[in-house]
Amino acid sequence: MAGKASASGTAVLLVTANVGSLFDDPENLQKNWLREFYQVAHAHRPHFLALHCQEFGGKNYEASMSHVDKFVKELLSSDAMKEYNRARVYLDENYKSQEHFTALGSFYFLHESLKNIYQFDFKAKKYKKVTGKEIYSDTLESTPMLEKEKFPQDYFPECKWSRKGFIRTRWCVADCAFDLVNIHLFHDASNLVAWETSPSVYSGIRRKALGYVLDRISDQRFEKASYFVFGDFNFRLDSKSVVETLCTKATMQTVRAADTNEVVKLIFRESDNDRKVTLQLEKKLFDYVNQEVFRDNNGTALLEFDKELSVFKDRLCELDISFPPSYPYSEDSSQGKQYMNTRCPAWCDRVLMSPSAKELILRGALSEQTLMSEANVSRESGNRTSVCGAGGSAARVLTATPTASESEEKVVTYDHIGPSVCMGDHKPVFLAFRIAPGAGKPHARVHKCCVVQ
Secondary structure, eight states, X not given: OOOOSSTTOEEEEEEEEXXXXXXXXXXXXXXXXXXXXXXXXXXXXXXXXXXXXXXXXXXXXXXXXXXXXXXXXXXXXXXXXTTEXXXXXXXXXXXXXXXXXXXXXXXXXXXXXXXXXXXXXXXXXXXXXXXXXXXXXXXXXXXXXXXXXXXXXGGSGGGOOOSOEEEEEEEEETTEEEEEEEEEOOOOSOHHHHHHSSSOHHXXXXXXXXXXXXXHHTSTTSOOOEEEEEEEOOOOOOHHXXXXXXXXTEEEEEEEOXXXXXXXXXXXXXXXXXXXXXXXXXXXXXXXXXXXHHHGGGGGGGGGGOOGGXXXXXXXXXXXXXXXXXXXXXXXXXXXXXXXXXXXXXXXXXXXXXXXXXXXXXXXXXXXXXXXXXXTTTSOGGGBOOOOOXXXXXXXXXXXXXXXXXXXXXXXXXXXXXXXXXXXXXXXXXXXXXXXXXXXXXXXXXXXXXXXX
């Protein structure tokens, strides 16, 4: 699947997927999900592939154990992944421990052509060479090759436990050391509460939890490294601003419970047009009259309301988003593009990175562009156009020559998986890029990648 990891660098594919739906309806969803995942892996031919799953095992983990085992076995033994001769799988299956269970699952696949790959042992504080395929499950707290935490109980809304936390691993690939963090942050419990303030109370809870993770992975216990944080952040659009924009010419009707006088429903009606209902808002209902607004031009007109990452602008970077909101899609296996009317669609699933990690990506894109330009140097100047926009969602080199398929490949791609296929209530999101040859060599001594065991 992947080519040699030398001349053009090391291809990396990072995928995040909330897979809870797959275990609630495995017969209808898993086959299509895996097919779409394999297609993306085949298209980008990574040497190093990381898959971060949230809600692994679904809502009832104990009842889903057989489906979990089948899913893991399929990933490790399928023909589509046969060229990946080393793998590490970390599954938090300790569902009986309310204090520790996060329902996170992290998968790492290494292509047979990739040499000298090392993983960090957090207990021994040194790198170890990765060989063979290994699965770690149940209680991950004792596994020295990762750090896992559930958020402190006082971080949880109303101090109610739920499966939210993070798993951190550290790798040395092509002499580059970096952390990969699987994360699941808190959701909006009520659309009505989220609408009350801007930013919402839930946004504040997520900000606190994400700050906690960033502090943990950059503290003084270990040498600093670049990091990629990818998972279900549950980032939501600023609800109050979105509703005001969608219902600019509407009037609002408030419905209260007869016994408590609590607001249970908001109804927005057009001022004219026979008082047509534009939006109905309840605790778990967001029923807007026109879903196309979330799909037109991939919903990018609504990105101005995606504000939760802005407070971390000095610590986290992201490539430009050019795919539609990743949640909440219909779980009907016959519906691939339809959103459920439970929540306002939002970009919950993301691949974020430290500033130094973004530099690593841009350096790889520039190196790839240079290689492609050199390969095309003998062509007529009229048949060649070079464009490099690595800061966006897809940095690419284009050529007018139709046979040059290698040159037409995107160098950096930030996108979603299964745009027309039901993948559950979340669409997986991925980032594909290359590590330039020699990119990590100046830092190899710092990260002790040359003296590993």
